[in-house]
Each structure stands twice: as C-alpha cells, then as structure tokens.
Amino acid sequence: MEEARILEREAHNFLSQGKFEEAFRLFKKAGYLYKAEGVHKQSVLCFASAGGCWSKLSGEKTFYNSALSYQEAAKEAEKAGDYEYASLLYRYSAINYERDREFLDFSECFYKFKEAYRKFLTYKLSFSKKLQSPRESKEKEGFRSFVRNLFLWVVLSFSFILWGHGERPLRTFFFALGIIFLSAFLYTFGLLNTAEPFSPSFFQALYFSIITFTTVGFGDIVPLGFTKCVAVFEAFCGVFVIPLLVISLSRKYLRV
Numbered sequence: 001m002e003e004a005r006i007l008e009r010e011a012h013n014f015l016s017q018g019k020f021e022e023a024f025r026l027f028k029k030a031g032y033l034y035k036a037e038g039v040h041k042q043s044v045l046c047f048a049s050a051g052g053c054w055s056k057l058s059g060e061k062t063f064y065n066s067a068l069s070y071q072e073a074a075k076e077a078e079k080a081g082d083y084e085y086a087s088l089l090y091r092y093s094a095i096n097y098e099r100d101r102e103f104l105d106f107s108e109c110f111y112k113f114k115e116a117y118r119k120f121l122t123y124k125l126s127f128s129k130k131l132q133s134p135r136e137s138k139e140k141e142g143f144r145s146f147v148r149n150l151f152l153w154v155v156l157s158f159s160f161i162l163w164g165h166g167e168r169p170l171r172t173f174f175f176a177l178g179i180i181f182l183s184a185f186l187y188t189f190g191l192l193n194t195a196e197p198f199s200p201s202f203f204q205a206l207y208f209s210i211i212t213f214t215t216v217g218f219g220d221i222v223p224l225g226f227t228k229c230v231a232v233f234e235a236f237c238g239v240f241v242i243p244l245l246v247i248s249l250s251r252k253y254l255r256v
Helices: 002-016 020-036 040-055 062-079 083-099 103-125 143-166 169-187 202-213 227-253
Strands: 191-193 222-224
Touching (some): 002 020, 002 040, 020 040, 020 062, 040 062, 040 083, 103 143, 143 169, 169 202, 169 227, 191 202, 202 227, 222 227
Antiparallel strands (some): 191 222
C-alpha cells in the first residue's frame, strides 16, 4: 500500500511538471498495486489519471494507450460499485478506441458504457445505499429526476434486450425468431382463411407467421377472428425489428 502511495505522489509531481509520459507510467503502476491490494476506489483514480496523461501525448497509438487505461479504470470502478463513474470511463475508452480505429474494442466499450449506466439507474431506482462514488454527484433528487431516471432505465433495458445497445445483432435475430414462433403458436388456436376457414397446423401457421412478420403479404392466407390482432401486432413488430437487425449488423461488422 505504501509503495502505491509513493508512486502516486511521484506521478502527481511529474504531472505538475508537464512530464505526462512519466506520470502515465507511475499512475499505471500505482493503479495495478492498488488493484492487487483490493483498494479499488484508489485504483480507479490512478488508472483514470493515467488515461488523462496519455491523452495529452502525441504519437502512434496515443489514443489506444489512453483507451486501455480508461478501460482498466472502468473495470475497477465497477468492482468498487461506482457504476456511474464506470459508465463515464467506458465512454472515454470507447471514444479513444474509435479515434485509433480499433472498432472491435470500441464496440465492446460502447456496450459496457450503456450497461454500466443501466446498472447505475437500477441501483438508484431501488434506493440502494450501496452506490459509491469518489466524486460529488451533481444530480438533484426529486420527482422529476425519478421519472427521468425511470424512463432512461426502461429505454436502456429495452435496448439491452432487443439489440444489445446496437452491438449485439444476434439478440435482434433471436428476438425476431421468438416473435415469429410465438405468433405461429397463437395462430394454431384460431382460424385462417384461404378458400374457406380452417384451423392451421403448426407448419401452416409458421408459414403465415413468417410472411406476416416480413410484411411480404402474398394474400394466399388471411387471418380471421382474434388472429387478426396477432397478425397486426406481428406485422408492427416486423416493421421495426427488421431495420434494427440491418442497422446492428452494419454497426457491428461493416466497421471491420
């Protein structure tokens, strides 16, 4: 512990002298020492300071090294239970990865940035006393703040489930499959119509479900009764989910 404190003091001295590279190295060493000793709050500050130091330098992989430091700081902030600060640090890390065109690392940090803030809102809305922060929070408490946080939590939770904040396209694909198979199951309890009404088998219902979800609409089968409501809901979902799948695939893979 004492060694980490000495390194941190020396790093601050180098920082005050404008020797950013030396300060970066000492802050990083101190961060790892604090991490090994389980002092996560101080480790957060050291790694974050290292990231700030490296951001002031120029040269090859400048932003990459800064991003690594911010990412390490964010992990320590999560261990310390400060999800709000972790979210901010993951955001800084994502920005720096993007500047160095490290898009896969950017994708991972962007996802964690959103998730850390969602966890922060979860604890905040549950009135948990476990929230910790090395900084003063400037956010005012009150009914408006509660409603705002609740709305953000719902939006982020839906984004997490539906497409992993734009970085998990497989979630969108499986979400679409879930709607298709669920709708097909519901169609088997109702009636469809071709030349005359009939109670569909599961495979007939699945065929109708697929063409409804994709909004192809051949017109060879039409819903009757309550299946009209299911068909409307499924088509409405298809209109939104399919573009999200295309966007998430583009975000995730076309960067490469």
